[in-house]
Amino acid sequence: MQARRRALDARTRIASAEALAHQLGALPALSAPGYVAGYWAVDGELSLHAAVPRLADHVVYCLPCLADDTRLQFAPWRAGDPLVQNRYGIPEPDLAPSSRLSPSELSVVLLPLVAFDRRGNRLGMGAGYYDRSFAFRRERAAPPLLVGIGYAFQEVDTLSVQPWDVPLDFVVTERELIACQR
Numbered sequence: 001m002q003a004r005r006r007a008l009d010a011r012t013r014i015a016s017a018e019a020l021a022h023q024l025g026a027l028p029a030l031s032a033p034g035y036v037a038g039y040w041a042v043d044g045e046l047s048l049h050a051a052v053p054r055l056a057d058h059v060v061y062c063l064p065c066l067a068d069d070t071r072l073q074f075a076p077w078r079a080g081d082p083l084v085q086n087r088y089g090i091p092e093p094d095l096a097p098s099s100r101l102s103p104s105e106l107s108v109v110l111l112p113l114v115a116f117d118r119r120g121n122r123l124g125m126g127a128g129y130y131d132r133s134f135a136f137r138r139e140r141a142a143p144p145l146l147v148g149i150g151y152a153f154q155e156v157d158t159l160s161v162q163p164w165d166v167p168l169d170f171v172v173t174e175r176e177l178i179a180c181q182r
Contacts, residue, residue: 001115001153004153005043017046017061022141024164027177029145030056031059034143035106055123060145063077063180065086065095065100066092072130075092098168103144104123109147111124113150113171116150119158121180131166147169147170154173155171
């Protein structure tokens with residue numbers, strides 16, 4: 001899946017990002033006031049660059065920041081705000097750790113993925129940051145609403161589940177909004 005993402009040409013990536021923005025418009029939770037976390041697309045991930053400018057004015061967009069304990073925190077970010085590269089070379093807001101939000105303070109989280117199934121199972125990059133950060137969601141319902149973002153070709157029939165995996169509420173591709181059925 002990663003190789004297939006990387007192989008997409010620029011025209012396909014841009015068209016997919018535009019189509020994704022349209023599909024995300026059908027998710028009512030993105031219209032409510034609150035903190036919405038996304039990600040900086042790397043390694044061929046489906047970009048949120050077309051969706052972020054379409055968020056309502058009362059939504060605060062955030063990017064993930066690596067915390068010292070292998071969990072994520074989130075920091076508000078707007079285009080043009082300063083960024084620094086984390087230890088993986090991924091840009092994150094250049095803000096003091098005291099300015100960051102905990103995962104439980106978010107309303108919606110748009111998560112990248114390598115593969116997904118319609119039951120809400122997600123295969124990530126393997127480091128477990130999202131599963132550790134949102135482990136509390138295994139015990140309670142949203143918020144935050146967990147929304148996987150990926151290309152339609154990243155769908156598989158079924159993924160094996162580990163006890164630490166945190167299921168998604170929705171998956172959004174360039175083709176559709178999928179309400180996950182557990």
